[in-house]
Amino acid sequence: MILISSENDSNLIYLKIIGKLTDTDFKEIIPAFEQKLDSFNELNIFVDLIELEGWEWRAAWDDFAFGIKYWKNLKKISILGDKRWIKLSVTVSHKLIPAEVRFFYSFRKKEALDWLNC
Numbered sequence: 001m002i003l004i005s006s007e008n009d010s011n012l013i014y015l016k017i018i019g020k021l022t023d024t025d026f027k028e029i030i031p032a033f034e035q036k037l038d039s040f041n042e043l044n045i046f047v048d049l050i051e052l053e054g055w056e057w058r059a060a061w062d063d064f065a066f067g068i069k070y071w072k073n074l075k076k077i078s079i080l081g082d083k084r085w086i087k088l089s090v091t092v093s094h095k096l097i098p099a100e101v102r103f104f105y106s107f108r109k110k111e112a113l114d115w116l117n118c
Helices: 023-027 029-037 057-073 084-096 106-117
Strands: 002-006 012-021 043-055 074-081 100-105
Touching (some): 012 023, 023 029, 029 057, 043 057, 043 106, 100 106
Parallel strands (some): 043 074, 074 100
Antiparallel strands (some): 002 012
């Protein structure tokens, strides 16, 4: 399951993923993202992966395709999590897209949000 929220006057999109990320879940991100792009050229994304339990291969492909399509619109991505494999994934993805991508442990949530807003 994926929860998506944002504020009208901000370029920030909040994503919280609970359980296993599916292809269907991932496709819910696209309309929210494109709606924000109507108002902002560059977006910041806060992704809460604390409750992530994994993802379907199709969702992983969707994530890759999303990054390719929108790479020029991504300014900062803040990833919140507690699992080492997520931190490793962030390290790898940081090399693949021009956006600034940072990993924060769950106890540093405020710092993760502050970083996006500076």
